Amino acid sequence: MNDIVRMTDISKVYPSSNVRALDHVDFTLKKGEIHSLLGENGAGKSTLMKILYGMNAPYSGEVVIYGEKKIMSKPIHAIELGISMVHQHFMLTPVMTVAENIVIGREPRKGILFDRESAEREIQKMIDTYGFNLSPKAKVEDLSTGEQQRVEILKAMYGGAGIIILDEPTAVLTPQEVNDLFAIMRRLKADGKTIVIITHKLKETINIADRASVLRDGKMIRTDIQVKDTTIEELSRYMVGRDVELGIQRPSLEIGEVAFEVRNLNLVEREHSILKQINLKVHRGEILGIAGIEGNGQSELLEVLTGVRKPTSMELRKNGELLKGDARAFIDQGIGHVPEDRMSQGLVASMSIMENLILGYHKRPQFSKRGLLKDTEIEEFSDQMIEEYRIKAPGSRTPCKMLSGGNQQKVVIARIFSEDPDIIIIAQPTRGVDIGAMEYIHSRMLDLRDEGKAILLLSADLDEVRNLSDRLLVIYEGEIVAEAERNQMNESEIGLYMTGSRSQKSGE
Amino acid sequence: MSFLQDNMVYILVATISMSIPLILASLGGIFSARSGIMALGLESMMMTGAFTAVVGTYFSGNAYVGLLAGMGGGALISYLYGILCIRYKVNQVIAGVGLNLLALSATTLLTELIWGNRGSSPQVASIQLNLSFLSKVPVIGKILEGQSILLLITGVFVCVAWFVLFKTVYGLRLRIVGENPKAASTMGLKVKAIKYQGVIICGMLAGLGGAYLSIDHIDLFQRNMTAGRGYIAVVIMILGRYHPFYVVVAALIFGFSDAIQIYLQGQGIPSQLMQTIPYVVTLFVLAFGVKHIRPPAGIGMHEDDH
Numbered sequence: 141m142n143d144i145v146r147m148t149d150i151s152k153v154y155p156s157s158n159v160r161a162l163d164h165v166d167f168t169l170k171k172g173e174i175h176s177l178l179g180e181n182g183a184g185k186s187t188l189m190k191i192l193y194g195m196n197a198p199y200s201g202e203v204v205i206y207g208e209k210k211i212m213s214k215p216i217h218a219i220e221l222g223i224s225m226v227h228q229h230f231m232l233t234p235v236m237t238v239a240e241n242i243v244i245g246r247e248p249r250k251g252i253l254f255d256r257e258s259a260e261r262e263i264q265k266m267i268d269t270y271g272f273n274l275s276p277k278a279k280v281e282d283l284s285t286g287e288q289q290r291v292e293i294l295k296a297m298y299g300g301a302g303i304i305i306l307d308e309p310t311a312v313l314t315p316q317e318v319n320d321l322f323a324i325m326r327r328l329k330a331d332g333k334t335i336v337i338i339t340h341k342l343k344e345t346i347n348i349a350d351r352a353s354v355l356r357d358g359k360m361i362r363t364d365i366q367v368k369d370t371t372i373e374e375l376s377r378y379m380v381g382r383d384v385e386l387g388i389q390r391p392s393l394e395i396g397e398v399a400f401e402v403r404n405l406n407l408v409e410r411e412h413s414i415l416k417q418i419n420l421k422v423h424r425g426e427i428l429g430i431a432g433i434e435g436n437g438q439s440e441l442l443e444v445l446t447g448v449r450k451p452t453s454m455e456l457r458k459n460g461e462l463l464k465g466d467a468r469a470f471i472d473q474g475i476g477h478v479p480e481d482r483m484s485q486g487l488v489a490s491m492s493i494m495e496n497l498i499l500g501y502h503k504r505p506q507f508s509k510r511g512l513l514k515d516t517e518i519e520e521f522s523d524q525m526i527e528e529y530r531i532k533a534p535g536s537r538t539p540c541k542m543l544s545g546g547n548q549q550k551v552v553i554a555r556i557f558s559e560d561p562d563i564i565i566i567a568q569p570t571r572g573v574d575i576g577a578m579e580y581i582h583s584r585m586l587d588l589r590d591e592g593k594a595i596l597l598l599s600a601d602l603d604e605v606r607n608l609s610d611r612l613l614v615i616y617e618g619e620i621v622a623e624a625e626r627n628q629m630n631e632s633e634i635g636l637y638m639t640g641s642r643s644q645k646s647g648e
Numbered sequence: 649m650s651f652l653q654d655n656m657v658y659i660l661v662a663t664i665s666m667s668i669p670l671i672l673a674s675l676g677g678i679f680s681a682r683s684g685i686m687a688l689g690l691e692s693m694m695m696t697g698a699f700t701a702v703v704g705t706y707f708s709g710n711a712y713v714g715l716l717a718g719m720g721g722g723a724l725i726s727y728l729y730g731i732l733c734i735r736y737k738v739n740q741v742i743a744g745v746g747l748n749l750l751a752l753s754a755t756t757l758l759t760e761l762i763w764g765n766r767g768s769s770p771q772v773a774s775i776q777l778n779l780s781f782l783s784k785v786p787v788i789g790k791i792l793e794g795q796s797i798l799l800l801i802t803g804v805f806v807c808v809a810w811f812v813l814f815k816t817v818y819g820l821r822l823r824i825v826g827e828n829p830k831a832a833s834t835m836g837l838k839v840k841a842i843k844y845q846g847v848i849i850c851g852m853l854a855g856l857g858g859a860y861l862s863i864d865h866i867d868l869f870q871r872n873m874t875a876g877r878g879y880i881a882v883v884i885m886i887l888g889r890y891h892p893f894y895v896v897v898a899a900l901i902f903g904f905s906d907a908i909q910i911y912l913q914g915q916g917i918p919s920q921l922m923q924t925i926p927y928v929v930t931l932f933v934l935a936f937g938v939k940h941i942r943p944p945a946g947i948g949m950h951e952d953d954h
Contacts, residue, residue: 195834216836231831233824234945244824245835247817254817 145169150201163358176349180574183355193225194218224296225305234281286317305336354378396424399594403455416619422594429609437618446477476561480568486552489541494522529554546577567598667903669857673881676853683846684826684946688744689729691878692751697722697855698862699755702869705772722855730847769869810892826944833951905929
């Protein structure tokens with residue numbers, strides 16, 4: 141048989157919470173394949189692969205690698221068998237060089253000395269073989285996310301790994317970097333490596349994988365799916381357990397007058413022009429999407445439009461009236477905003493759901509009186525939100541850090557949407573969120589739009605912007621370079637604007 | 649002219665001799681911090697080293713045995729610090745400050761028990777070897793001739809520390825552990841063992857620094873002998889960017905402020921005022937000097953954190 145890994149009847153129970161993360165799961169890997177392990181967040185994908193990588197002992201069941209039964213209790217056991225894992229959160233040391241990061245634990249030596257030259261030479265050879273654009277002497281902190289991921293892949297292969305597990309590798313990448321990664325994966329496959337890609341993105345599975353397995357709530361729903369014989373719809377049904385509407389477009393029925401207008405927005409910091417001459421209008425009943433590769437000024441734009449950062453110049457009007465002040469004033473004026481990073485800006489992770497649900501709105505008479513919080517009322521409100529927004533949680537007093545990414549995002553969204561703002565500025569609403577929650581968040585946004593709210597959407601997910609937006613702008617290096625109505629531009633056209641290869645301003 | 653020259657020589661001699669214990673302690677601190685454990689217990693390691701060095705010399709009659717006893721005492725209490733921080737994952741600030749308080753009261757109590765006097769021990773044998781053979785060296789000969797042999801040992805240790813940290817496989821591993829214990833552990837490094845080693849090397853060097861204060865300087869142990877030098881060594885370590893060579897420079901700045909203080913005390917200026925100089929310097933360094941210095945990223949983290 142060419143099954144190089146066979147995992148049989150694997151179960152894993154976390155003793156602290158008594159949660160059964162994996163329930164009698166079987167899984168096999170064939171030599172030289174790209175295998176997509178699909179599932180929603182919390183379905184047990186990473187748990188299963190961490191068992192294979194020796195990071196998740198103890199477990200019950202049997203792991204057979206290259207025909208021999210093995211007990212995986214430490215990553216080093218797996219590494220010695222040629223199994224490596226590239227984690228979602230990179231295991232790199234930013235202040236050290238590419239070479240140092242890659243060779244750690246198996247350094248070439250001269251006596252007791254670290255043989256830096258031969259390490260760098262070997263790694264340069266690998267870099268040349270795979271056509272990575274990297275220097276072994278570069279410090280990891282100076283590299284982009286995509287480059288850091290390549291360092292992780294080199295680290296996995298150094299020492300000759302035959303099996304590489306990639307945990308959600310595309311979550312942190314731009315569309316261009318995803319293409320590069322897929323090219324690398326194909327080259328590794330041609331080289332005879334076996335690759336597991338852990339993901340919840342169906343399109344990626346269809347694009348890159350040979351076979352797929354689907355986990356749901358710790359159970360293996362289907363394994364040995366031949367990707368060429370399946371469809372996105374079929375895979376999503378296995379994954380969620382019901383039919384999901386994905387990528388359905390729901391154009392606006394009625395676009396009203398201008399609700400929110402930005403004129404002449406410039407931001408210069410340290411003699412560096414970050415936002416250049418931005419003008420935009422959002423109408424009632426409209427979603428205006430801003431597409432762009434991350435780092436082109438979206439974060440700054442979001443902060444300026446929510447009053448967190450002071451622009452160099454800007455004229456901001458809400459329903460025709462000039463708007464001024466700080467973040468507090470913006471909230472009070474009915475501009476709700478969902479920040480791009482829920483963990484650092486949207487939530488206080490160690491605080492409970494009910495506390496997070498009233499953050500920023502805690503002074504409302506509904507929630508507090510003379511500086512004292514009304515605990516009972518807040519909890520009632522919170523219970524109601526948990527039900528309404530289908531937040532999966534043990535209760536209102538659960539700390540937000542205990543929730544999955546999708547449910548954390550629902551808490552942020554519930555907080556903003558329940559305040560009934562006229563204008564909603566929403567950034568990366570579904571980053572790191574599973575399909576079920578994504579579908580729900582999108583439909584809530586569309587509902588609010590149909591109620592006549594004006595929504596400004598910033599997202600790095602091109603599919604998301606294209607499907608939701610009634611009108612779309614493309615931002616590149618702090619400048620709006622293109623504008624289009626729904627479905628006026630296709631994906632590759634938008635891509636050209638996003639990378640600066642084209643601009644409507646300079647007349648194409 | 650000659651008056652000024654004599655005073656300058658006096659101050660420089662004092663600068664060097666005041667710097668030695670600080671260099672040794674902060675050098676030790678580097679090994680601890682680079683392995684991921686902030687060396688806040690340095691004061692306790694110096695104090696214990698100063699005490700055990702006197703005990704060792706007192707009972708053996710040999711100051712070199714005392715030096716080894718000083719290193720041993722420092723190592724012992726640093727092992728305790730390691731158990732707290734590594735095994736029981738106690739907050740490093742709390743563990744460090746706690747041990748510092750413990751060392752102060754324990755050495756005071758033991759001084760009372762052994763010698764029947766809680767203020768100080770009797771005078772013990774001292775290290776006789778000095779660098780007088782260097783007195784013929786032009787210019788710096790005058791400054792070096794009175795210095796203890798420990799100056800030479802300290803210099804050797806500084807170079808060895810640099811070599812070990814930045815040239816050997818062991819040093820690379822120690823630094824990776826201090827930056828990212830989780831990454832180190834997945835690559836099969838024995839993270840806990842390396843941290844214990846870092847902490848114990850720290851204790852030995854700080855203990856030696858303490859021993860210098862007691863048996864090489866005034867040949868007895870006094871209550872609260874280190875008087876906050878362990879804390880100053882922490883500042884020196886940070887100001888020296890956790891690098892053996894820069895730490896020497898930083899220690900000399902503090903040694904100089906100490907020397908000036910001693911010198912000015914002899915000039916009729918109120919001593920209480922002058923004694924504050926090193927601490928005022930520390931305050932300024934903390935306020936203005938260390939802002940942009942990045943500590944090892946893994947300080948306070950464990951390989952099995954989630």
